[in-house]
Amino acid sequence: MKKKKTTWLYGGLLWMGVLLIGVLFWILWEYVPKASVRYCLLAVCGGIVLLTFLWTARKQRQINQFADDVCETLDAAIAGREPEYFQPYEDSLTAKVQSKLLQYYDIMQEGRIQSQKDKETLQELVSDISHQVKTPIANMKLYIGILQKPYLEEKKRSQFMTTLAEQIDKLDFLMQSLIHMSRLETGTFVLHPSKGQIYETISSAVSGVWGKAEQKKIDISVECAPEITVWHDSKWTAEAIGNILDNGVKYTPKGGSLMITVRPWQFYTRIDITDTGIGIPEAHYHDVFQRFYRGEEAATQEGVGLGLYLANGIITRQKGYMSVKSKVGEGSTFSIYLLS
Template identity: 60%
Template sequence: MRRDNAAWIPLLLFLAGASLVLAGLLELPAAIFHPAAAGLGLAVLLLTLLWKRRQERRESDFANSVLRTLDALMNGWEPENFHPYEDSPLSKVQGKLLQYHDQTQAGQRQHEADKQAVQELVSDISHQVKTPMSNIRMFTDILRQHRLPEEKRAEFLSGLSAQVDKLSFLIQSLIKMSRLETGTFTLHMEDASLYDTIAQAVSGILAMAERKHIQIDVDCDTHETLRHDPRWTAEALGNLLDNAVKYTPEGGSVRVSVRPWPFYTRVDVTDTGTGIPPEHYHDVFKRFYRAQSSAAAEGVGLGLYLARGIITRQRGYIALKSEVGSGSTFSVFLPR
């Protein structure tokens, strides 16, 4: 009904004005003209007041609707009388409010996820540092408080040195992980020899491989060139090789083979180790993950996590294929 009344207001104003003009043109007698003009003027005034009041009521209704929408969003309720497909000012404002609310909620969820991730990281680091620190304290107390034969003293000193090395390795790994997760490390992409990068990675595990009598084979064209970061890629491949040697029994073998594909260059690191069950393919790339079967092996569970992060940031990816008891193949795909 209000819309119908409002639609007549402009028409009535037009008719009132036209009547006044017509009365003047026809030169009606003053006795007729003045009462008519007064009546029309009063009608115009009344209609103007009605129109103004209606506008105020519409503005009040609009403001109340916006406030009800805000109240609903702040209380987690679904806004009432929301028609997103209507082309009206109220629907547009409600739509923007809902969009802002969704963005705010998404930001809050991300904040909570980041907070949870930091808490888990601190817990993981505390757990990892606790063991070598306890061992260092134990060896130190024994050496300080007891008179030991020289042979036994040398044994405890060797154990103490090993724990210090483990703690140093853990700290270095945590620094790399921190740089990786916060994006503070910089990739220096260049057209470089992939053979040289692999050679650098292999050099880091040769001593351990020789102690276990594990044969290392590399099948890569010496002229193979690829756009990559040599230092960080060698770090990633070195972690894969370290993992392969670590879980391969004495007398086994590890092979690195390179195959150019149309869009990627594939680097396979294949071992004859214990293998990984399919249900743990995803788990081995998690931070600090250690399988129960590998509890006796050295490591902190960051190598594969760092390797995947480094390769991913070069727009590549790592795939895994394994068979329990027969070994594993980690395939690195780097874009050509």
């Protein structure tokens, strides 16, 4: 359809040019008496008509070729192949249009790939959540069935009630962790960092694990000058540090220790949290920050593998980062770097 419109346009221009030349020739013919001059004028007008025709035909071929090249580029993009006769470094309108079309195709292709990745991530997330929730729910159903038996001894009934309450607490902890994880991954995790004393944030984190540490007789010490300030969201940073401390208490044997050391480090302030726990193999340094990851050595302890994942997410969203060094059987040091 577009080719037909273009043909009519150039055809109209050609005949309009011929008509104007004919009128001009007729006017001049009356005022030029000599035959030789008339023939020269006739030749000039004929040459002009011929050049106009050739120029119009050339433009028509260029437009047709341009349309064919654009269509070929689109067909190649749809088929996922390189278009024929594509010269990306050629300084021509066709090359420019082809480059833009291919650039747009690449952007759309990346969007489709990212959409597929997001879909796979969501499927994995749903699978992981269902797996994590399945165990406490099954236990709760089991204990409720036992408690419904009328001949159950009061002592055992009390024990099962306590165990049932523990399973409910575990499920509640799991759901809260999953909510935090969901907010983290969907970008609705809002932080409000400001310049503040890190000592108070650490104190808040320590108070959350102090009871568990006391039960295992684990000593917690803090080495931090009160005047040290960093850019951080106090509430969420306390939760991140608390998750690391909770892991330290969980995987440190009775009578062990946890030490928190804070010191300036280049453009950041470095917070080292060192435990005397079971340690982490070097091959799994990166894995411990992945969601739902739990090493073989941690299988005997309760947990869902979200604590360090959430801690890392909170710190990185404050333009900080985390690292870990460990030795199996001797302990681990988790380092947090926050902007000073």
